[in-house]
Amino acid sequence: MSSNSVSSMIPSFSTRLFMYTLLITVFQLDSARELFDEMPKRDNVSWSTMIAGYSHAKLCHEAIELFNEMISLDIVPDNIALVSILSACAQLGELERGRFVHDYIRSNGIRVDSFLTTGLVDLYAKCGCVEIASDIFESCKDKDVFTWNAMLVGLAIHGKGLVLLKYFSRMVAEGVQPDGITFLGVLIGCSHAGLVYEAQKIFNEMESVYGVARESKHYGCMTDMLARAGLIEESVEMIRGIPGGGDVSAWGGLLGGCRIHGNVEIAKQAAQQVMEIKPEDGGVYSVMANVYANTEQWDDLVKIRRSLGANRRAKKITGSSLIRLNGH
Structure with missing residues (x-):
């Protein structure tokens, strides 16, 4: 040269x-x-x-x-x-x-290499165009772990759990080593699709089979899924097994499951943990208000609303989602 x-x-x-x-x-x-x-x-x-x-x-x-x-x-x-x-x-x-x-x-x-393919797959998948994302993904000849992750996460957020598991199997069969993001996407997809057994199996194999360390976000996803499926005790045991203790996402997932299934006592415990870890999170008060209202515990409902009013640090964060199409 x-x-x-x-x-x-x-x-x-x-x-x-x-x-x-x-x-x-x-x-x-x-x-x-x-x-x-x-x-x-x-x-x-x-x-x-x-x-x-x-x-x-x-x-x-x-x-x-x-x-x-x-x-x-x-x-x-x-x-x-x-x-x-x-x-x-x-x-x-x-x-x-x-x-x-x-x-x-x-x-x-x-030239659309794996780097650019990943960006395109991520764009279309997050904007709801999963079929286009899949077509772009399949056209790539040199897919790396990031490309696979973009496709898996896209399928996960749209609740296509069974399809996601097929892609994950293909990924492993083609010799691509999954990482922590891979498993987070797979667990989220299983959670959205209610595939509890499949998620438990993959979670248990993360370290022993694939050599990928479990992180707090993986535990949090599992606790949320178990709680929403009505497996409250299993969710509590999962949190107890988290190294260093559960974080806001883990306890918040448990709290959300308790709200769905009307488990007031464990909801109180989960809410207390969230308040201690993140006292400015006003959403926990709203969830507990729903728990008390659903179980007709009106005195407790009044107390929790007063507590929210007295806690000046607490703020309720409003969730939102949007996509711009045809100028709107």
């Missing part, structure tokens, strides 16, 4: 300086953006790094605006920029913008 060829692969000093500064200011994106704006010449590496920083920090609108500016200046984005913008679109539910990026990839003849 000639010296000119080698030098052409080395980023310019300004680009390397920008990339280094962005790395050390990963949570100071305003400073990084100031440096970016002051650069006399910005190549696609600089643009891509800034877009990736915004996307990683979940500043998705900023990432999309910068990508639009990049395209308007006829600067060709690399795969890092494309995957980052697909991730930003997926996080916002911006299906139309994501489709624009996909069309841009096709119209410019950009």
Whole structure:
């Protein structure tokens, strides 16, 4: 390889300086953006790094605006920029913008490798287009664990548990080593589909068969699933087996199951644990109010509502989900 060829692969000093500064200011994106704006010449590496920083920090609108500016200046984005913008679109539910990026990839003849395939699968799966995500997934010849995980998680969040288990079996059969995200997706999919036995089997095999350590999020998923299935005692035993004790997600899952099945005593215990771990979580008061109302324990209902009013730190976080389509 000639010296000119080698030098052409080395980023310019300004680009390397920008990339280094962005790395050390990963949570100071305003400073990084100031440096970016002051650069006399910005190549696609600089643009891509800034877009990736915004996307990683979940500043998705900023990432999309910068990508639009990049395209308007006829600067060709690399795969890092494309995957980052697909991730930003997926996080916002911006299906139309994501489709624009996909069309841009096709119209410019950009090779879709496993890295880019993962971004596309993640976008379409999270936006509800599971069939399109599956088609893109199947077209990839060099799928890695991240590509498989994107497909598995997409199936999981849409409750396609049986299909997910088939994909997981294929993944293992093709020699792809699953990781913690793989198992989280599988457990969530089983939970949404009510596949308790299958989830228990896979959970028990995580360490012994696949060599993947169980983490608190895996335990939390199992406790939530068991409790929602009415297996309250099994859920309690699962929490007792968590190294270091249960976290908010584990106790919250147990509390949710108790609400469904009217187990007041264990609901009280779970609620107390949540309040101790996260006293600002006002949602626990609402759940307990529902528990008391469903069991007609009106005195306790009044007490829990008064407690919520007295706790100035408690805030109820409202859940939301959205997708943008046809301008709406």
